[in-house]
Amino acid sequence: MTTVAAEPRQQAAGIERGLAGRLLDRIGGGVVQVFLVLVAVFWLVPTLGLLVVSMRDDTANNSSGWWTFFTKPAQITFENYSNLLTSGFTSSFWNTILITVPATLLIIFIAAMAAYAFAWIEFPGRDTVFLLVIALLVVPIQIALIPIAKLYGTFGIFGSIVSVVLFHVAFGLPFAIFLLRNFFVGIPRELLEAARMDGAPEWRIFATVVFPLAKPAVASLGIFQFLWVWNDLLVALVFADTQNQPMTKALQSQMRQFGTNVDILAPGAFLSLIIPLVLFFAFQRYFVQGLLAGSVK
Amino acid sequence: MTERKGPRARLGPSPTLAVLFLLPALLLLGVWMVYPVIYSIFRSLYDATGERFVGLGNYGSIFTDSATLTTIRNNIIWVVVAPLVVTVLGLIFAVLTERIRWATAFKLVLFMPMAVSLLAAGVIFRLVYEQDPDKGVANAVLTTVHDTFSAGQGYPGARPRENDQSPAVAQQDGTVTVRQPARPGQAVLIPLVGLPPDSVKDAPPATAVAPADGVAADAIGGTVWLDVVRGGGGTVNQVDPQEKGLAGITVEAVSDGQVKATTETAADGTFHLTGLPAGSYTVRLPQSNFAAPFNGLTWLGPTLITPAIIGAYIWVWAGFAMVLIAAGLSAVPRDALEAARIDGATEWQVFRRITVPLLAPVLLVVFVTMVINVLKVFDLVFIIAPGSVQPQANVIALEMWRVSFGGGNNQGMGSALAIFLLVLVVPFMIFNIRRFRRDER
Structure with a gap:
């Protein structure tokens, strides 16, 4: 008899957990998204750095970080490449x-x-x-x-x-x-x-x-x-x-x-x-x- | 062997045909791989000239020479750290990408370094690890984070004038103190020089704090400013309108060797040390105000070089581990996971008790592949470690090249190192053969 009575209660707990769980999932999902975006950025940045550095002249590379090209895209040049190819x-x-x-x-x-x-x-x-x-x-x-x-x-x-x-x-x-x-x-x-x-x-x-x-x-x-x-x-x-x-x-x-x-x-x-x-x-x-x-x- | 294989082999071609199909491959394998193993074993028993038999002498020097001992120590660090980190990261990424819609894009991004040569990866990370925070992105991020969390910026080089008229004096320990002791209700002037005026050209003009206008009875007021006018002019030791205040400088009131009050200067260089009982105080600017700014880590220096290169290695290989583990994950029966979730297991329990055990074979393969790979690591160390720290970053594979071709000119030692490397991978040879035999059954 006790087992029969216990069953609906367990089910109710299950539904509650489901709600809370879904809420947690939602938040957790957001955290996961942000984390993975950060990881992806982390993985992309080094190669992006190489690309940008390869397209700035010596003076620019010696005076400022490659990331300044985001604000000053004018520093981009293909001179290094043309020099290299000749x-x-x-x-x-x-x-x-x-x-x-x-x-x-x-x-x-x-x-x-x-x-x-x-x-x-x-x-x-x-x-x-x-x-x-x-x-x-x-x-x-x-x-x-x-x-x-x-x-x-x-x-x-x-x-x-x-x-x-x-x-x-x-x-x-x-x-x-x-x-x-x-x-x-x-x-x-x-x-x-x-x-x-x-x-x-x-x-x-x-x-x-x-x-x-x-x-x-x-x-x-x-x-x-x-x-x-x-x-x-x-x-x-x-x-x-x-x-x-x-x-x-x-x-x-x-x-x-x-x-x-x-x-x-x-x-x-x-x-x-x-x-x-x-x-x-x-x-x-x-x-x-x-x-x-x-x-x- | 036809009898053994039964009727099916009846149709098969004659074994002599196999020889024709196998000949080119076996020839290449024999000459380029099997013969070198035998040759190297013999060569390793001779000295650099190849004429004098030294027995196991070369092997002895591997374990006594301090340079090769460093390479062994480094290889141990590599083997302990890199495969584990790569496998764990691969597992985390593989599990987490199951929960996002852009999993394919994520996997491509992480996997991309696999297509890049280790030389290019080395150049990439030489750029990342540049010491100057204005060049290397690693130190740029570090210094930005550091400066965000540590209050105030320093003014390295700032100092009082060195003459008897100057109200402030530089002490031996780098602090700056006001010459005359101050009492609450008074104001002090702390003129500093030694900074280029351009470095504070955007700061607001300095304001002198006069005792008349508002230094409380329990406070010492004052101004810290750059007592230099751009282009010349101005009166020494007086706050001129063109002169700039120095913001964020820590000021202390000291009495009997104890700090009684601490404050920071405002944008115009003024400060108020409050809550002081009557008495005589020394006003002091601690040395931290004049410390050089944090410039990031010396990634490519002797201490950090191996961790730095391992970082680059992880960048290259984590995607490989992730893709392999993700493939294993897609073979895990969904029902088992769902059943556990319905039974009320938390995500962590599902991961720990079901996913990981089911993935164990894949994890082992990834781990073993990484160990084999790490034992032979060469390019990244060779490229990333600058010449001056290569002795500290050295690994067996690099030492083998260096000693036999890169100037060492001792092919007896080189052969011994090559054989040593081969012996290290023998357990994995056996692992592979066992795994293959089991799979075939």
Whole structure:
């Protein structure tokens, strides 16, 4: 009897809590909104600072903070950019492209072939070899700097663009194979077997059945590797000589005089990040998918 | 192996074909990754020239040399702080963005630094951390907040004239006192110099406080002003109409070494120390009036450099953690959360007892990914730490580069550091392999 009597009271309490809770939610929701706006501002301000600094001349940058442009927009100038583009910096821009594009394409192609073998061709020791690939996922780049520098010296390609590209391809492979193989095993077996029944050669199944189906995974991998290689500093620092250096290394060599050459560093840094940023916004869906597929590097 | 796999493998191509598909990848992995590991192990046992065998000597110096010990200490700080902060922030942001309509925009903003090179991020934060509050936004914010909450602005450099006629005298400890002791009912003049007239050009003119007009019997009145006329002229030690009052200066009345009354000057430089019993008082301006203004923190100095760089690292990676955790969150069954809420659980209880345990696997993956990443941190330290503080900010990955390519010229030591780094990530190799094996089942 007591339990029966207790029930409506509990319900009433529930409704009361609901009202109070909703009120709390409303207030809490406001607090959350304000907090997240602040966080977003916090995250945007540093990059905005770089952009504004890159568009003010030296005198302005030395005499006042970049935020004064909100009240005095007249200080904005493109002079730094035009100076930069007429200097030697453009060649490093081309070097970045000459390194990044081939490296990305090679990684996709080579990794796709290997991933196909791991996913769809039976061979002895397959699992062991694949576990080795997974083990290589976390190997630090540092381990290869000295031995590969020596090797490149022996073959006379030290300092060249090819040497940088090959290094990136090799170190990009474990992640690329891992990502693509995991995608390939998800392709319905029937599709492959149908093609095999028809007597299609294996390379044609790879090129016409599996590879086209894997477009989303290839896109993820592509955007990932593109950003990875484009943004690299360490590999270029060791292997690229001055005439073959990408933007990151060219800018790094300017860091020593940070105080006095912000008019080179700021626009240079902004130019180096604008293409990745555009690609990132265009392909962010694939980028996130890539992250989710293999977040272990 | 065809027998083992049963009839399905019948259609499969011959294993030799696999070799063709795998050849380019295995060649690259073998030459660029496996061979270097073996080579580095051997190279690390030799000295800088590569000719003299030193056994484990290089490894010994890693743990005895004070420079490398600093790098290890820094790496420990990094590993303890950065992954935890990144994961916790990612979790908070992921949970909170579920409650806003502009979640996509928020996620893009936080995620954006992932697309930016660490070099660019380094340049960005070098600008943020500039010492001068008129250049670096971090110190600009700090000084603004500081000045809002601490009363009055200082007048660094202001001082009395150094001659016997001046009514005020600068003391050894930086305070300024009035030469003649004052009694309640009197007014004192405290003329100061040493400030550029332009610095107070917007202040109202100073007003002299005369005993006749309104210094109460229990009060000492007076004026603190800049006894300098712009462009010259004026009478020394007298308040001239063009001269400016100094506002916000703390004034104390001292008797027997004890402060009996304290006040601040008004906009025209006048003050009234009230509530004083009869007697003789020394009027004093404490040193804090003349202290240099707060100029923010030395972010890029030896003490704060590692926390400052970790701050930049968090800026880069928090979005990554948030996106991964948000994806995990979207897989959490809504029913479970709703059921708990209907049962009267508070939001905190829901978060603590249901959301976090269900997210544990994702949180672990994010955390481990960050630890691996932090162990190899290089670019940010290299770019953000100015050359002079790089020894204090140094980490293993940077030291490895420095010692083998950046002037150190000791590839034996460099190889040892590289192997050391590899050994540090081996546990995570095993973690990854285990995780993969479990997922495959």
